[in-house]
Amino acid sequence: MTALTPHKSLLAGPDKSVRSDVQCYHCGEPCGAHPIQYNGKCFCCRGCSMVYQLLQDKDMCRYYELDAQPGISLKGRRQERYEFLDDEEVIESLLEFRSPTLAKVTLHLPQIHCASCIWLLEHLYRLREGILHSRVHFMRKELAVSFDPRQISLRQIVELLATVGYPPAIRLATAEKGGERGNSRRLLYQIGVAGFAFGNVMLLSFPEYLGLDVASHRGWVWIFGYINLLLSIPVLAYSGLDYLRSAWQGLRMGQLNIDVPISLGMLTLFGRSTFEVLAQQGPGYFDSLAGLVFFLLVGKWYQQKTWQQLSFDRDYKSWLPLAATLIEQGEERSVPIRKLVPGQRIRIRHGELVPADGILDKGEGYFDYSFVTGEAEPQPAAPGEKVFAGARQMGGSVEVILTKHVAQSYLTRLWQEQQYAHKQTQLKTEQLADSVGKWFTAVVLLLAVGALVWWWPRDVHAAIDAFTAVLIIACPCAVALAIPFTFGNAMRILGRNGLYLKDTTVIERLKGITAVIFDKTGTLTTTRKATMHYVGQPLSADERRQVAALAAQSAHPMSRRIVEVMGHPGEVVVQQFREEKGKGIEGIVNGVSLRLGQAYFVGASSRSASEVWLRIGDEVKGRFVFKPEWRAGFEQVVSFFKKQGKAVWLLSGDRAQEAAHLSELFGESHMAFEQNPEDKLAFIEYLQARGHKVLMLGDGLNDAAALRQADVGIAVAEDITHFTPASDAILDASCLPALPQHYRYAQRAVRSVFKAYGVAALYNVIGQSFALRALLSPVIAAVLMPASSVTIVVFGVGMTTYIAWRMGLWPKD
Amino acid sequence: MKIMILLIGASFFIALIFLGAFIWAVRSGQYDDDYTPSVRILLDDADHGETKQQSN
Structure with missing residues (x-):
């Protein structure tokens, strides 16, 4: 089933590149030393074996025959709660059709990635009574389910999907989509x-x-x-x-x-x-x-014909969940977030989002604002501190007392202001086709009236003939076809190379840019895990295992990252483990005492709160530092645009930690740090007021305003099917180094359109030579019209394909 | 030449059938998803007959 991948990154499923000797029969992850055995097969965890048993009971093991290890690991996934799906209002908003005996719903399942997924999801009716029919839309990663509400509820269906490894992504926007x-x-x-x-x-x-x-x-x-x-x-x-x-x-x-x-x-x-x-x-x-x-x-x-699997118009509603956990009189229940009012207390677990602004009341907050502000490091928060909507809690669960409605939170308001800003820009950009159309109309009308005036005194009948013939033959069929086919093909080629455009007008605008603005966090740096680096005395393999074993005892996000960096601890026993909140952890591993934590906790001196120090025995060995990992090849991208004579800027929401490293590339005066979303927006408006056409590259909600205001806003995303802020184009992060090529290709595509116009003009000259002499017969029109159209289509598609091939953008496989 | 009436009528009728077939195909959603069916056709069910419940 490898033929199932027209573009790898589009269909990328869970990463299975890490493999050890024994792989889980269900999900393909390494099983470790003690795999769970069932029916002669090995599983990495209870979750995987449960799914297998469920499928085996229903005689659905064909799931495993279509693709090897198609399953999705449930490890480390937080258990979503779906009580809110019992809420009548929520059900009403999600269902597309509803009668006492039949209901239909379409759910977005981001985990769909292979043929086995399609098979399993389309045979859901075998797993549970009451599901009548289910159909997958692979590119959109959607599942349309028809069910009998008397036998099964929406919540049961969603929970069933979550159990077999396909938890539906139900966001605030899911409930509001129109047809x-x-x-x-x-x-x-x-x-x-x-x-x-x-x-x-x-x-x-x-x-x-x-x-x-x-x-x-x-x-x-x-x-x-x-x-x-x-x-x-x-x-x-x-x-x-x-x-x-x-x-x-x-x-x-x-x-x-x-x-x-x-x-x-x-x-x-x-x-x-x-x-x-x-x-x-x-x-x-x-x-x-x-x-x-x-x-x-x-x-x-x-x-x-656009990218069905992508969405270019997402707003905060696709980011916020549909429901939150409300605590009322000591009891927890899940409620739709639109019903939340200030003063209510909600629980936020590890990995969950804060739905509205509030104040942290209980628990140790550790909030990841990277998507909202661009700040790379998660921020600790103590009870009594403010938390903002859109932040993701890392670590343990906390309780937050809300101070604002969802619709009035900082994040939400930001979005509403942007919408206003965006409307203004739309009027500013005139499309190439329209400006050509303007000239074309003027010339044609002039010719037609000229023919009328010239013929009128000689032959009234011929005058009307010539007048209409000019309008008929000049009808801009060829002109109107040049852009759709040339740019349509160019857009497909760019898509194959990782740049997905919202529509073809982006090509014209991309060609005309004069300034380029980069965001830092998530755009030039990666957002994936393992951004923790060890600095200090080298550690032996044994020591690494000991550190990993100690860190594995703690649920703190820093500890989890240390485990990722140090590798699997294996069979090491930790004794006398102790965790001091906000300070660090200690324990005895293989008879050696270890400490991990703040500098003063291990006896070192440092001011940074984001470093984790390590002490083995009595010796301070070194520290773990948060270090952004730069995307490969971003320097070349930046210097390319500088060489092209564009004004290049860096606007970061982060603190100026890497300033020294970056100033060589951008220049001291072309960098700005601690920029909030309004600053970025204002800066782009300032540049535009001075006549610049701005290309903005960003990734998070903090860039959303800037991306919309910019003449071309490109959202950089590691998984393009996940949430990206509204933008003109989405760039697959792994293709960032190819951006100069994308840009040059756009330039040449626009040039091809002009050449196509040249061809169209040639046809018009031939046609008009008949028309002006009032000799246009239906046969000539019938030949000229399709001939010119076909030439333009072949020319446009052929040129863009040829250029792509010359530039090496045509896929080799 | 009277036969022309019949010929034109027949060609028209056939063309209308094709137009109707096209409209039916669009209505039934065949143009909404042009990828999944290419995979689905390969998923030949071993036990097609026994548990077939759905039809839509």
Whole structure:
């Protein structure tokens, strides 16, 4: 089943690269020294063997035959609580359809990664009574379930999915999604209708094409003409309606967009053809009309075909969970976060998000704000301190008393301000197609009126002929197709290379940038674990194991990272383990006493609170330091843009720890630290006010405002299917070094469009030479129109593919 | 030439069937997901007949 990966990073499942001798039959992780044996198979943990037993009971072991070790490890995963799914209001908002006997729901399961997943999830009905039908949408990682609410509740379904390793991601936004599917279907219907009419009109135009003796069959010509007219009405009124509408809206706002000349051409084609048929003067140009609309729609479809698995418009609602654990009169229950009011007490466990601003009341807070502020190190918080929405608690569970509603929290308000900011920028950017359309319309109208004025005194009939012919032949079919196909193909090629664009206009904007702004945390540094580094005297293998064994006793996030750095402790026994809150841990391992913790706890002197010191016996050996891990090749990216003459800046929400290291690259004056989201936004506005076109690279919610304000906002993500803030494009973090190539490719793609315009102009010159002499016959129009369209499509797609191949962006496999 | 009426009628009728088939295909969601079916077709069920419960 390796053929299942069109793009690896898109479908990347859990990382299984770390392997030891015995692998878990379910999830493929190393089993360690004492695997759980069941039915002759080895499992790494109780969770995995339970899933296996469940599947075996139901005779569903085919799950393991399709892909080796397809399961998802449940280790280290916090147990989600789904009580909130009993809440009537929540159920109502999640279900798509509901009747007493049938209910339908679509859930997002980020864990879907292979053929086995599809098989298991589509056979859910075998696991539990009441599930009628389930269907996977692999690219969107969605599962649509139909069930009988009398036999099984929504909560039971979600819990069943969580048990077998596919916990649904239920976020605040899940409950609010509208149906966006209608739009793409509508386009398909329009294409269908236009294609149907196109084919039939062409068939009925054959006598003209073949130059048959039509004069002796007047009656047939008349019938064919009327049938063509009938067929063309839905083409204009249904398939081409969006163009007419868009042109009308543009004109009302005083703008000449590309749809104006298209609509003008369509209406002239229809009007003149109808007149010819009704007046029995000729067969008209209905074939050209249907062909034009058909090609345009196909171009639109090609351009619109986007990355289904990605979402470019996420806001805080996709980040916050749907529910939180409320503590009331000593009892805990799960409630939807929209129902939370200030003054309530909630519990936040390890790995959970703070849903609204509040004050820490009980427990040792250790909050990861990296996504909200860009601060790389988790921040300790003591009872009485403020905590902000969006922070992720690491370590033990804490209790927070809320001070704000979810909708009024800092994070939420930030988002609402941005929306306002974004609207303003949208008006500023004019698309290439529209500016070309403006010139095109002007020239065409000038030509048409010129032809009318020149012919009028000589031959009134020829004057009207020439006038309409100019509008018909100039109808910017070729011009309108150049962008969809050239950029559509370029967008696909960029996607294969890790840069996923929201739409094709991003290519134009990317080409025009003059300033580049980088965020630091998460953009230039990695966000994955293991950012702990050991500094000090080298440790022997034995010592490493001892340290790991000691650290493994503690649930503190720092300790967990130390275990990751030091490796598996193996069979080492820790005696007299003791943990002092906020100071450190100690214990006796293999007869040696060890201490891990703050500097004063081990007897060293240091001011930093984020270092963990190590003492073995009586000797201070060294310390563990938080060190951001830089993404490979980011220096080249930065220097590339500098060499291109762009203004390059670094805006970090973090403290200026790495300033010295970075100043060589960026220059002292081009760095700013401790920037809050408003600062970043203000800086971009400042640059734009001075005429800069800004490219912003960021990753977290703290960059969201800046990403939207920037002319091009690129969200850098390690797992692109996970949450990314709203942006114009998503960059697979592993492809960051390729960004210069992406940029150069965008430049060349725009150049190809201009070349395509050149080709289109050539066709127009040929066509106009007939039109201006009032010699345009339906046959010439019928040949020129598709010929020019096909040339443009082949040229655009061919050029972009060729450039990609020359630049090495074409995939080798 | 009367036969032309029949021919045009027939060609029209067939074209309408295809248009109808296309619209039906779009309506039933066949164009919504163009990846999963390519995998699903490989998942041949060994016990297809015995537990078939769903139809939609």
